[in-house]
Amino acid sequence: MASSKKFWIIILLLGYNVISKGQSKATFILSSRYFHPNGEGDTLNTLKMIDIYKPDRMDWMYLTNLTSIDSIKRKGLAFSLALNPQIPDSLNYTRKGRIINMYGERLVAPWMRSWHQKNGNWGCVNSNEFRELLYQKTVELIKTGADGVLFDDARLNDHALEWGGCFCENCMARFEVFLNAKNIYNFSKVTFINDILATRNGSRSNEDMNFRKMNFSLSNEFIQFQRESVVNFLKDWYSFVKEQSSVLLYANNGNCIWDDIYSNFDGGISEITPRNLTDSFFIGCKTKIAKLNKSQTFTLVSKSVYENVKFLIYSSIYEFPSILPWDVMVFGEKGNERFYGNPGDFNPVIKILHKGVLISKKKYEEVNVEEFRFKNDGVEYIIILSSEPNLNEQIYTNVYTGCKLIFTHPNYSILQNCK
């Protein structure tokens, strides 16, 4: 197939080359959100995945069972544990100190409504009951030997502004103090709520109760008040933790967002989408965290092998720890679901990235193919990655003729000993 070979050589000449200077310090994290098997019939197994993937550490796990925690420690792994605004206060339910709407009803975050959890209601940052509960829970997690605590959904009341909260007694009392400090007096909860209702044409649906998009009397003040409440709450929590422990505090921070809320954490774990898999995104985030002296880990929201391999490569190149594609959140047809990738699809590339040094990377825009050259233990490897199934196979058979093929998948190939 001489003509086919000629075609690929022409295409490859159109690519451009980027030479890396730094050494890759790839870190791979397993984030078994819940310890598996989780009950009868659960065929997933966290410890088995640790043996297969050999992660550097474990993060963002909801786990308090000490036997399970011990089994992770016995594997020699450091780990962080997670908590969220839904810490239960009465058995497994969330009743006290919760975010409520203007009708006095406890709120459930819109994307959690279909989950029907017993502990569906978020705590309110202006409630002392919730504050105590969070402090107790944090101490409990630290005592397990975790070296980090991740606060899931750390925007709390600021986030609830988009779905109807919070109007609890604590918020209303503190809002009045906030207004007084701005020389606004005679605050009345009834008048405040009536002003909001007047803008809503009688609708009482929480779905359309996004206070950021509504214009009512004191709306700007209310938004500012709730945000400041969250920032102050997190600052207090941070001080409380640091007074007794050196554990690091993490949040899941959107796409590398470091604003006045997330800046109250030592590090972030961002759920990014395939759109973020660009040099400019990683470089931008790198610059941001260097300035703030923060750490940043990424997890990809995708079920695609191509996108996940690209994610692992890009994270490694830019020295961001990445969460392995097993038990990660993805968007399914019926909302969010968990993705448990097949280790056989990812381990070959992970082995190269782990201690690999990037020598060069090239992109062939016309055919959507990327080539990465890594050196690992004195051996040079070429990874050819393409979103189009089997395109990489055509390339290695036609162009990289002097190489030894050591692994192939419809979306990527690994070659070695290229002449």
Ligand SMILES: [Zn+2]
């Ligand atoms: Zn409140």
